[in-house]
Amino acid sequence: MISTHTTEYKATALKDAEQLSTSTDYDKAISILNDALVILPNDSDVSAKKASYEKLNEEKKAVERKKKMEEFKNSQEVVAESAGIAIQSTEYKAQWPDMIQVIVRNTTEKTVKSMKVSMLGYDSNGYPVKIKRKYGSESFEFIRTAENINIISKGTFGKGNGWEVDESHGIKTVLAVVKEVDYYDGSKWTNPYYEYWLAENKEKPLH
Structure with a gap:
């Protein structure tokens, strides 16, 4: 039974x-x-x-x-269009260290006041490396803030700007995404793509 x-x-x-x-x-x-x-x-x-x-x-x-x-x-309000290493000096890197430069575009009708950007670095073989600030700690994810940048509607920002890194950084390729944005009208945008982007790329070889 x-x-x-x-x-x-x-x-x-x-x-x-x-x-x-x-x-x-x-x-x-x-x-x-x-x-x-x-x-x-x-x-x-x-x-x-x-x-x-x-x-x-x-x-x-x-x-x-x-x-x-x-x-x-495809629905990001502020898009990181490109990222890479900007060289300030070929001889005096201790004084003028290389920078990570990220070019972003504001796709909205608003003006960007400030933003938080996440960056990942890779060596010449496409493997992830920890990014070290000129003076400070190092980590695979490099999050920095840009204040008072005033990106108008449809405008871009980033040329001639960047975040300095240690002179022995060893970075060949940089990936970046805008994490958060504050607009002048008082509104804020948190990028939903960020979490997906990070899970897809952090501590993983380029693909």
């Missing part, structure tokens, strides 16, 4: 999970199979189905994440 009930329960669980999977509701399908594995802990059929749905679920979420990331990227 117990065996019959167990067989029926297993069949129902697999069927319900399969129906949920056809509508790509893998989270609920996996939940049903997790419950089944409490009663049937060594069942290879249930375990195999669960593993299959987990893989499909990961693929689904990766696609959703990529889509959301692109949406946020």
Whole structure:
């Protein structure tokens, strides 16, 4: 009797999970199979189905994440259009150290008062390096603020400006994104693309 009930329960669980999977509701399908594995802990059929749905679920979420990331990227109010190392002096770097320079564009109708920018550095082989300030600590993510920059609507900012780094920085490539912006009208914009950008790039080789 117990065996019959167990067989029926297993069949129902697999069927319900399969129906949920056809509508790509893998989270609920996996939940049903997790419950089944409490009663049937060594069942290879249930375990195999669960593993299959987990893989499909990961693929689904990766696609959703990529889509959301692109949406946020394309709707940024202030965009980091380029970033790199600006050389102030080839001989006297101790006095005039290299700078990280980021060119940004204000796509809004408002005027930018200040902004916070996140930067990541990479060596000549495309591997991440810690960025060290001229006087200060070092870290993979280099966050700096630009105050009173007055970027008008559709205007750009960054040429001739930058944040000084230690003379032995070893940086070949820089990636950057605007993290936060304060406008002159008192409003503030926090970039939703930032978290995706950081997870995609921080401490990972260039790709």
